Amino acid sequence: MTINVYCSKGHENPSASRFCLHCGEKLDAAINQGIQPGQTLGDRYLIVRQLGQGGFGRTYLAEDINRFRELCVLKEFSPQVQTAYVLKKAEELFQREATVLYQLQHPQIPRFRELFRSNFNGKEYLFLVQDYVEGQTYSSLLDQRLQKGLRFTELEVTELLLQILPVLGYIHSLNVIHRDISPDNLMLRRIDQLPVLIDFGGVKQVAAVVVSQYYQPNTGAVTPPATLLGKFGYAPPEQMQTGLVEPHSDLYALAATALVLLTGKQPSELIDDNTLAWKWRREISLSPTLGIVLDKMLSPIPQQRYQSAQQVLQVLNPPPSYYPPTQPPAPIRIPKSSTAATLAVSPTSPTSPTPPTSHTPHTWWTPDKIILVFLLLTTSAVIAVWGANSLLLSRFDDTKPQPTPTFSPTKQPLDPLAQYSPAERSRKQRLRDRRQRLGIDENFYVSLVNQIFWENNPSLQRRSLTNEPTDEQLRAQWDKTADQLLQKLTLLSSESRQKLGTYGGSDRDRWKVEVNNLNVSSRALYDLGDAAFFQQFPEQESKNYIDQPIGQVWHAFVADKLNAIIARSAFQKINFDPNATSKTVSGNLQSSAGKVFIADLRQDQLMEVNLAANSQIVWSIYSPTGKYVFLEDSKKRSWSGKLPESGFYEFVIVSRSSQPLSYQLTLTVENPTPIPSPTPSDTPTSEPTPTPSDIVTPTPEATSTP
Numbered sequence: 001m002t003i004n005v006y007c008s009k010g011h012e013n014p015s016a017s018r019f020c021l022h023c024g025e026k027l028d029a030a031i032n033q034g035i036q037p038g039q040t041l042g043d044r045y046l047i048v049r050q051l052g053q054g055g056f057g058r059t060y061l062a063e064d065i066n067r068f069r070e071l072c073v074l075k076e077f078s079p080q081v082q083t084a085y086v087l088k089k090a091e092e093l094f095q096r097e098a099t100v101l102y103q104l105q106h107p108q109i110p111r112f113r114e115l116f117r118s119n120f121n122g123k124e125y126l127f128l129v130q131d132y133v134e135g136q137t138y139s140s141l142l143d144q145r146l147q148k149g150l151r152f153t154e155l156e157v158t159e160l161l162l163q164i165l166p167v168l169g170y171i172h173s174l175n176v177i178h179r180d181i182s183p184d185n186l187m188l189r190r191i192d193q194l195p196v197l198i199d200f201g202g203v204k205q206v207a208a209v210v211v212s213q214y215y216q217p218n219t220g221a222v223t224p225p226a227t228l229l230g231k232f233g234y235a236p237p238e239q240m241q242t243g244l245v246e247p248h249s250d251l252y253a254l255a256a257t258a259l260v261l262l263t264g265k266q267p268s269e270l271i272d273d274n275t276l277a278w279k280w281r282r283e284i285s286l287s288p289t290l291g292i293v294l295d296k297m298l299s300p301i302p303q304q305r306y307q308s309a310q311q312v313l314q315v316l317n318p319p320p321s322y323y324p325p326t327q328p329p330a331p332i333r334i335p336k337s338s339t340a341a342t343l344a345v346s347p348t349s350p351t352s353p354t355p356p357t358s359h360t361p362h363t364w365w366t367p368d369k370i371i372l373v374f375l376l377l378t379t380s381a382v383i384a385v386w387g388a389n390s391l392l393l394s395r396f397d398d399t400k401p402q403p404t405p406t407f408s409p410t411k412q413p414l415d416p417l418a419q420y421s422p423a424e425r426s427r428k429q430r431l432r433d434r435r436q437r438l439g440i441d442e443n444f445y446v447s448l449v450n451q452i453f454w455e456n457n458p459s460l461q462r463r464s465l466t467n468e469p470t471d472e473q474l475r476a477q478w479d480k481t482a483d484q485l486l487q488k489l490t491l492l493s494s495e496s497r498q499k500l501g502t503y504g505g506s507d508r509d510r511w512k513v514e515v516n517n518l519n520v521s522s523r524a525l526y527d528l529g530d531a532a533f534f535q536q537f538p539e540q541e542s543k544n545y546i547d548q549p550i551g552q553v554w555h556a557f558v559a560d561k562l563n564a565i566i567a568r569s570a571f572q573k574i575n576f577d578p579n580a581t582s583k584t585v586s587g588n589l590q591s592s593a594g595k596v597f598i599a600d601l602r603q604d605q606l607m608e609v610n611l612a613a614n615s616q617i618v619w620s621i622y623s624p625t626g627k628y629v630f631l632e633d634s635k636k637r638s639w640s641g642k643l644p645e646s647g648f649y650e651f652v653i654v655s656r657s658s659q660p661l662s663y664q665l666t667l668t669v670e671n672p673t674p675i676p677s678p679t680p681s682d683t684p685t686s687e688p689t690p691t692p693s694d695i696v697t698p699t700p701e702a703t704s705t706p
Contacts, residue, residue: 035060035076038513041118041127045074048509057125061132061509064113071132071506072113076125091117094126101128101200103174108167108189108196133198134504135190139183142261152261154286160186161258162316164195168254169309172247176200179245181253182234183260190504233267237276238302248297248305251312255297262286276300289316419467424475431482438486439494444501448549449482455539456481488536489553493563496556503555511562519598519648520565521626527633528570528594529558531654535592565596574599574651574667581671586664589617594654599667601649606670608640609651613663622650 035058040046045062048071052059057076063069077094094115101112113129138160145151152160164186171178178185178200185199232240236252239245256267256278263270263283270280278298286294293315299305306312420428435445454460457477465471465478489497512522533554534541545551564570574583574597585597601607611619621630621639624647630639633654643649655661 035120035125038516039120040065041074041120041125042116045072045127045129046513047074048506048513061506063510063513064129069510071510073110073130073132075128075130077127091115091126094128098128100174100176101130104171104176106167106170108164108194109171110196110198132506133187133189133196134506135187135196137184138186138188138195138257138261141188142183142264146264151264154262154290157258157262158290158316160195160261161254162313164197164254165309165313165316167195167197168247168250169313171197172250172309177245177247178250178253179235179239180231181250181257182231183257184231186257191502233271236302237300246302246307247309248302248307251297251306251309255294258294259298421472424472424479427476427479431479431486434486438489439498440486440489441498441501444549444552445482447501448553449478449485451549452485453478453481491532491536492553492556493560496559499559500552500556501549503552503559507555507559511558514562515565518565518571520571520596521622521650523622523626524596524620524650524652525558525562525565527620527652527654528561528564528596529554531594531656532557532561532592535656535658561594570594571596571598573597576669582666582668584664584666586662588660588662589653589655590660591658592655594652597651597653597665598648599651599669601643601646601669602671603643603646605643606640607643607649608638608668610638610666611653611663612637612666613653614657614661616657617653617655617661617663619651619653622652624648 035041035047035050037047037049041062044064044066046065046069048061048063050058051061051073059076060074062072062074064072098112098115104112110131110133113131116127116129118125118127142152168178178197180199181197185197187196187198188194189196231253234253234256236249239249259270259278259280260266263280265283270278270283272279277300278295280294281291293312297305297312306315435442457474460474465474489500508522511525515522515525537550537553540550540554545554561570570593572585572595574585576583587595589595609621611617615635618633618635620632620634622628623630623643623645625645628644630641651665651667653663653665
């Protein structure tokens with residue numbers, strides 16, 4: 001398995017690199033031989049992969065073994081000076097910062113878990129452990145848009161400000177300043193599409209203090225320089241010059257972030273070098289309100305800025321809640337309270353409520369009006385006896401609140417299905433009950449049905465279906481699509497169904513580690529998942545579906561196949577008896593099922609393998625590193641040749657039939673290596689196999705026969 005190395009700026013390089021291919025920085029080979037995937041730290045955290053690297057250490061994705069293998073992030077700080085004094089002082093400072101981070105309890109801030117020290121290869125490391133956020137940074141999202149000639153819209157950026165300013169208000173109320181807000185440190189969380197504030201500068205502040213105070217050649221005699229943190233262009237001038245920060249420092253950085261997202265240009269391209277004024281108006285045109293707000297947040301004079309997040313929120317008027325997704329293609333999210341929960345709906349922009357206005361100005365009470373009111377009140381009292389009091393009050397007395405008409409779009413019927421015919425109401429009720437019994441999230445369910453409905457009806461161009469009689473046939477078609485999808489989702493396990501809508505790259509990373517521990521590649525795992533998924537959704541085979549709602553269903557099928565491999569119902573080691581050169585295994589495959597076989601073989605051995613099975617069973621043969629693919633989804637029934645490398649070879653068979661089919665696999669090898677019976681404690685004896693994207697398919701020194 002190839003381990004990439006990183007420079008201090010986080011640039012990724014091949015493992016053998018001596019210099020960074022991006023910036024030219026010299027790479028320390030000793031440092032690059034650091035913590036690797038599959039290793040466990042603190043007897044608790046299983047490393048999945050490295051996420052990046054900064055000036056003070058690396059960041060890792062890990063599994064918390066003590067918390068049901070929950071994913072988390074480990075931020076490393078590895079002092080270059082390994083003395084007891086430096087380690088003690090560093091840990092004291094980090095403990096102080098950890099105490100501050102522990103106080104932050106906000107849904108849009110990754111939760112701090114703990115601080116721990118670990119010794120690895122004779123070197124001491126300090127780690128901060130935080131929750132893992134599945135999503136993309138706004139920097140990454142912007143890069144994706146720029147590649148398509150797009151940028152963030154004013155509506156999107158205004159929404160971002162409205163969603164992140166309350167978070168800043170919260171941390172500032174606890175006397176915490178982030179210090180390092182930028183598109184790199186804002187993430188769009190996948191599960192709810194909310195921005196999340198990550199990578200607090202306080203951790204970097206501690207690391208910088210340790211460096212400046214305790215890494216000097218003569219520690220006691222050197223006065224440490226001021227600790228300056230922040231990214232140039234994002235941090236305000238006084239922060240870069242003196243290191244002093246206030247709440248308005250974060251507001252300055254947030255406004256700079258907003259302009260970068262709006263213009264697609266870096267701060268250095270927008271700031272006048274002489275005056276430090278922002279020249280953004282030559283790039284874009286904004287509404288007067290947002291333009292004035294950003295200018296004030298970016299004032300070079302701290303006293304002229306907004307002094308709190310609340311002040312900015314009071315000036316910004318909330319825009320409509322919907323805007324185009326920042327991570328296309330994203331699932332369409334339908335509010336849980338929507339009455340159209342079983343319709344194909346396009347998000348709409350609700351109007352902002354109008355503030356109540358006074359109907360009683362100071363000069364209203366003239367003598368004539370007093371007499372008029374007296375007559376009105378008298379008349380109302382008389383008519384009240386006849387039961388018509390409310391009618392006249394609603395007509396003449398505009399100082400009293402008006403009842404909301406039943407046809408108002410802001411008032412929903414008590415029964416969302418009451419507007420439909422009895423037959424349609426009964427049909428929708430059955431669908432709702434069935435979805436609830438299956439434990440499928442309503443928002444995901446609507447998004448999934450919408451996707452398939454629109455794919456089947458491209459002429460509709462993603463328009464909303466109305467509740468009018470003219471759309472009755474389309475609603476019936478939507479419900480039929482929903483019924484068919486629910487039937488297919490019954491094939492999934494209850495656990496996998498309940499996770500629909502939450503799967504992501506972190507799950508695939510975890511699955512890879514789990515199957516690699518069994519000497520199985522993620523490619524083989526995906527072969528099993530593909531067979532089950534494409535059996536139900538053959539139309540998706542040529543499409544890019546991973547980031548679509550239907551991609552969640554693929555993840556769920558793969559998750560079930562992973563459990564089958566771990567349970568050994570879809571996985572078997574081929575063990576040769578003593579002095580035997582051949583081994584035959586046989587069995588039955590249910591509809592769209594599969595099985596992975598592995599055999600520990602050696603380079604230059606001669607191998608022949610035969611599969612006796614129906615033509616609807618296909619198979620693949622992969623080498624231990626995945627570099628060689630001898631057969632892939634093939635209907636050939638034999639292969640023979642000289643093996644190019646040592647390790648565990650994989651034989652993956654899958655059924656494309658809707659009926660159970662039998663198979664018989666015979667493996668013949670010259671001088672096979674006996675393998676002990678599999679036990680739960682088996683560990684890999686070869687490099688973990690890379691994912692499909694890493695695999696190339698040359699087949700030197702190998703021949704195949706039909």
